[in-house]
Amino acid sequence: MARTRHMHQRMGQRGVTSRLADLTSQYGIDNGDRTVLDRKNVEELVAGMDALRKDLLAIHQKGGLVVIESGEAQITVYRHDSYNQKKKATYVQH
Numbered sequence: 452m453a454r455t456r457h458m459h460q461r462m463g464q465r466g467v468t469s470r471l472a473d474l475t476s477q478y479g480i481d482n483g484d485r486t487v488l489d490r491k492n493v494e495e496l497v498a499g500m501d502a503l504r505k506d507l508l509a510i511h512q513k514g515g516l517v518v519i520e521s522g523e524a525q526i527t528v529y530r531h532d533s534y535n536q537k538k539k540a541t542y543v544q545h
C-alpha cells in the first residue's frame with residue numbers, strides 16, 4: 452500500500468520503521484479505518500511464535516518430516532532421512 456508524505460514524516464518523528472508499520476498492518480486488529488496492534492496482541496503473537504519455534508526445532512532435530520497426503524486425507528508421516536531409494540533392498544532371484 453502506498454504511504455503518504457504525512458505518514459513518512461510521522462514515521463520519522465516517532466521512530467517507526469517501515470517494517471514495524473507493515474507488521475502492524477499485517478497482524479493488527481482492524482478497527483474501522485485503523486489497525487491496532489497493542490501489547491496484549493503482541494504478547495499473544497510472541498507466545499505463538501515461541502511455540503512455533505519449539506515445534507520447528509523438534510522437526511529439525513528429527514532431520515525433517517514428510518507427510519503423505521491424498522486428497523483431503525493425511526495417510527502417513529515419516530522422517531525425511533528415514534527412506535533412501537539407494538538403500539532400498541533389491542529382490543535378487545537365484
